[in-house]
Amino acid sequence: MRRLIIMITILSCAMAIVPTALAASSITRIKDVAKVQGVRAxxxxxxxxxxxxxxxxxxxxxxxxxxxxxxxxxxxxxxxxxxxxxxxxxxxxxxxxxxxxxxxxxxxxxxxxxxxxxxxxxxxxxxxxxxxxxxxxxxxxxxxxxxxxxxxxxxxxxxxxxxxxxxxxxxxxxxxxEREVPSQLISPNGSITLALSQPDFTTAARIGEAINNRFGPISTTRDPGTVVISVPSAYDSDVVGFVASIEELYINPDTIAKIIINERTGTIVMGSNVTIDEVAVAQGGLSVRIDRTTDVSQPPPFSGGSTVVTNNTSVDVKEDKANVMVLPSTASVGDVVNALNAIGATPRDIISILQAMKASGALHADLQII
Structure with a gap:
C-alpha cells in the first residue's frame, strides 16, 4: 500500500509539471547545430x-x-x-x-x-x-x-x-x-552553405527563418540538412563577420522522440518529448528453486535388509506480487521511469517494460538498442 501511495504521488507531481516541461524548450546557437560546408579538417x-x-x-x-x-x-x-x-x-x-x-x-x-x-x-x-x-x-x-x-x-x-x-x-x-589546404568558404555563385549536424526538416526551417528575420530573404532551405545563404553585398568585404553573425543567431532546434538503451550496462537515455498513450503496466517476478538432498536408509536390526541411498528432490516456486499501475496518456517516459523506480523496478525491468510498451504501440518514440 505504501508503494502504491508513493507511486500515485510521483505521478501526480509529474503530471503537474509535464505541460511546463514541454513548453520550456532549450535554445541554442546556429554554430552549435550546423557548420559551413567546405570548412573541415x-x-x-x-x-x-x-x-x-x-x-x-x-x-x-x-x-x-x-x-x-x-x-x-x-x-x-x-x-x-x-x-x-x-x-x-x-x-x-x-x-x-x-x-x-x-x-x-x-x-x-x-x-x-x-x-x-x-x-x-x-x-x-x-x-x-x-x-x-x-x-x-x-x-x-x-x-x-x-x-x-x-x-x-x-x-x-x-x-x-x-x-x-x-x-x-x-x-x-x-x-x-608545410602546405596549406585550400578551403572554399564562398561558392562561385556567391553563397554560403550551412550543413546541419543532425538533419531535420523543422530545425532547417527554423534556421532559415532566423537568418531571414535578421538579414532579409537571403536564405533557402534546400533539404533537411542544408541551408543555402546568399552573401549580401554589404558583406562582400567582411564575409568572416557575416558568418560570425549567422553563427551567433539563436534558434529552437527540434529533435525526434528517441530512447537509447544499452542492455549491457542497463543505461537508458531518453528525450523530454517522448510520450505514451494510456497503458497499464504490471511488474513482478517468478522464481523457481530446485533442491536435491541425499538420504541414507538403514534397515532395522536383524531384519536382513540392506542399506539404501535415496535422492529426494523438492521444487519451490515463488511468485512476487506484481505491482500494477495505470499511466494516463498525458504521462511521459520520465513519469514511467520515476514510477517504476518508486516500486523497486531495476534498470533491466525498466528496459523490458519500455520494449513491451513500444511493441504494444503505446510508446511514441524511436527505440534504439545499442
Whole structure:
C-alpha cells in the first residue's frame, strides 16, 4: 500500500509539471547545430621511427624495423645490412594528425604516435623526422620530437606494473605544416552553405527563418540538412563577420522522440518529448528453486535388509506480487521511469517494460538498442 501511495504521488507531481516541461524548450546557437560546408579538417598519416628507447623497442625478429633503420642510415651515407642491426632501442610507429582548416605553412599541430611492432614502451623515445601525408599522397606536414606516453610499464622479479598504454604517445605541436589546404568558404555563385549536424526538416526551417528575420530573404532551405545563404553585398568585404553573425543567431532546434538503451550496462537515455498513450503496466517476478538432498536408509536390526541411498528432490516456486499501475496518456517516459523506480523496478525491468510498451504501440518514440 505504501508503494502504491508513493507511486500515485510521483505521478501526480509529474503530471503537474509535464505541460511546463514541454513548453520550456532549450535554445541554442546556429554554430552549435550546423557548420559551413567546405570548412573541415583533414587527416594526415605517416610512418616513422622512435629512437632512444631503453631496450623496450621492437625485437630483432621484426624485419620491417631493421629495414627501416638500414634505409634511414643509408640516407646519411652509411651502408649497413639489416641483418647486422641488433638494437632494441628503436620502434617502428605510425604517426597520425589532424590538419585543421585555414592553417598556414609554419603553423604547428599535434601528433599521435602508436607502435606497430612488438615494442613494450615508447616512454622516453624521440620521433625522427616523419613526413605526414593526406589521402591524395601529398605531404602536408613534417613531424619530429619527444614522445609523451602519459604512462609507464615496469617489471621485475616476476611482477609487473603498468599505467595507461605506454605503446601510444603524443607530441604536442610536434608537426610543422608545410602546405596549406585550400578551403572554399564562398561558392562561385556567391553563397554560403550551412550543413546541419543532425538533419531535420523543422530545425532547417527554423534556421532559415532566423537568418531571414535578421538579414532579409537571403536564405533557402534546400533539404533537411542544408541551408543555402546568399552573401549580401554589404558583406562582400567582411564575409568572416557575416558568418560570425549567422553563427551567433539563436534558434529552437527540434529533435525526434528517441530512447537509447544499452542492455549491457542497463543505461537508458531518453528525450523530454517522448510520450505514451494510456497503458497499464504490471511488474513482478517468478522464481523457481530446485533442491536435491541425499538420504541414507538403514534397515532395522536383524531384519536382513540392506542399506539404501535415496535422492529426494523438492521444487519451490515463488511468485512476487506484481505491482500494477495505470499511466494516463498525458504521462511521459520520465513519469514511467520515476514510477517504476518508486516500486523497486531495476534498470533491466525498466528496459523490458519500455520494449513491451513500444511493441504494444503505446510508446511514441524511436527505440534504439545499442
Amino acid at each position: 583533414n587527416q594526415l598519416v605517416g610512418y616513422g621511427l622512435v629512437t632512444g628507447l631503453a631496450g623496450t623497442g621492437d625485437s630483432n625478429t621484426l624485419v620491417q624495423t631493421r629495414q627501416s633503420i638500414a634505409n634511414m642510415l643509408k640516407s646519411f651515407g652509411l651502408t649497413v645490412s639489416d641483418s647486422q642491426l641488433k638494437s632494441k632501442n628503436v620502434a617502428a610507429v605510425m604517426v597520425t594528425a589532424q590538419l585543421p582548416a585555414f592553417v598556414k605553412p609554419g603553423d604547428t599541430i599535434d601528433m599521435t604516435i602508436s607502435s606497430m611492432g612488438d615494442a613494450k614502451s615508447l616512454q622516453g623515445g624521440i620521433l625522427l623526422q616523419t613526413p605526414l601525408k593526406a589521402a591524395n599522397g601529398q605531404v602536408y606536414a613534417v613531424g619530429q620530437g619527444p614522445v609523451s606516453t602519459g604512462g609507464y610499464s615496469a617489471s621485475g622479479g616476476g611482477s609487473s606494473q603498468q599505467k595507461n598504454f605506454p605503446t601510444t604517445g603524443t607530441t604536442p605541436n610536434g608537426a610543422i605544416v
